[in-house]
Amino acid sequence: MSTEPSEFSQRYLRSWAEAFLNKADQHFSVLEIDWLIEEVSGRSRLDLLTTPEKEFSHTEVKRFQSLIVRRSRGEPVQHILGFTEFYGHRILVSRDALIPRPETEGLVTLALDFLRSKSDNLILDIGTGSGCIAVALEIEAPGNTIIGIDISKPALELAQRNAELHRIEVGWQLGDMYSAETIPGDSGQVDLIVSNPPYILDSDVVSLQTEVREFDPLLALTPGSDHLKPYRALAELASERLRAGGAVIVEIEERSGPEVMEIFTTVGISQVRTHVDLAGLDRIVFGLKK
Ligand SMILES: C[S@@+](CC[C@H](N)C(=O)[O-])C[C@H]1O[C@@H](n2cnc3c(N)ncnc32)[C@H](O)[C@@H]1O
Missing domain, CATH: 1.10.8 (Helicase, Ruva Protein; domain 3)
Incomplete structure (x- = not known):
């Protein structure tokens, strides 16, 4: 037989x-x-x-x-399926935004730890893309005001579809982190700023895997020839918008920890430290407004 x-x-x-x-x-x-x-x-x-x-x-x-x-x-499986899982929640994906990465879940965990100390927070997610961070925060810690900001309108439309999928309310706003006047939130009124900005040098994009290089939007991957540019803008925003005791949490490229920490320290952010991802690599910088 x-x-x-x-x-x-x-x-x-x-x-x-x-x-x-x-x-x-x-x-x-x-x-x-x-x-x-x-x-x-x-x-x-x-x-x-x-x-x-x-x-x-x-x-x-x-x-x-x-x-x-x-x-x-070379098409990523997440694009074939049309969704991925992020922080245990389904997130719709498309070519308009970065596919949420598992490394970014650590940023959500740190943000949730910070949010535990106070309710009714005003939270800005700058460079929200698919909205994965904002959506996870709203599901896990309801009762705050969350605004997801991105320079890409199609990304914000995808983010809104994700909010609808989970039947939650998140404010979405078109904005450019390099033009502070387009970013919502009054001076000294924001409780938490989170961001996973584009941080790959433009010259390094060519060496990325095909599925990243050809399927994630370039705007989500690289800020150009100065990989620290987003952090300078985010540090200025944090220093101006955060209330005393407010926090800023950003994702970084694993070799940028010392430079990014210095950028935040220079604008007066205190207790600046890095956190590692599951692979033990520096992945997040955390700081508090004095
Ligand atoms: C690395 S992706 C992160 C997306 C999502 N937050 C995540 O973690 O999967 C960076 C996002 O920043 C946005 N972006 C790029 N330049 C920007 C700018 N100047 N102002 C605001 N957002 C920007 C991109 O459109 C992209 O959605």
């Missing part, structure tokens, strides 16, 4: 997909194959695990194969 798996079985589809992506020289995680199998079958991970013998329909197999072909050409 043959032990070859059927072409409609989970086992066959998984090994076919792995071989196809390896042959295309595509860097991928097997988790991505799981997500695409869940997507085409409409079955939960638990169901797939507990009934591995259940076969897929011809239509499901064809759709799975077409999604794997897209992945083999």
Whole structure:
């Protein structure tokens, strides 16, 4: 009797997909194959695990194969699915904004720790993109006023779709961090400023993985030839807008910790420190307004 798996079985589809992506020289995680199998079958991970013998329909197999072909050409799995998970919440993604990254979740955790000390905070998320940080903060710590600001109108439209998905209220505003008058919040009235600004040098963009270089908007990746420019603007904003005791929390490129700390210290922000990500790399700078 043959032990070859059927072409409609989970086992066959998984090994076919792995071989196809390896042959295309595509860097991928097997988790991505799981997500695409869940997507085409409409079955939960638990169901797939507990009934591995259940076969897929011809239509499901064809759709799975077409999604794997897209992945083999470098399209991020999050774009194929149209969403990702951020801080345990679904976030819709598109080519108009950066795909939320797991490293950024650490910024949300620090912000939530800070918010615990006081309610009814005014929070600015500068460079909000998909709105992932603002949405996670509103879901996890309701009762504050959160404004997500971005220079990209299409990104703000995506952010609004994310707020609607979670049935929450976040204020979205078009603004440029380099023009303080376009950023909301009166002087000395803001409790918390969070930001994951573009921080990759323009000359380094060419060496990024295809799926980042070609699918994340350039505006979200690089501020140009001066990778510290956003932090100078954010430090000025923090120094002017934060109330005494207010906090600023920004994501950084792992080698920029000392320079970014100095920028915030120079404008009078106190207790400036870095926090590491899950890989042990400096990823966040935190400071308080005196
Ligand atoms: C690295 S992405 C971060 C997006 C999102 N906050 C996240 O963590 O996934 C940076 C965002 O900053 C926005 N941005 C770039 N230049 C800006 C500027 N001068 N003023 C405001 N936002 C800007 C980009 O459009 C992009 O959405």
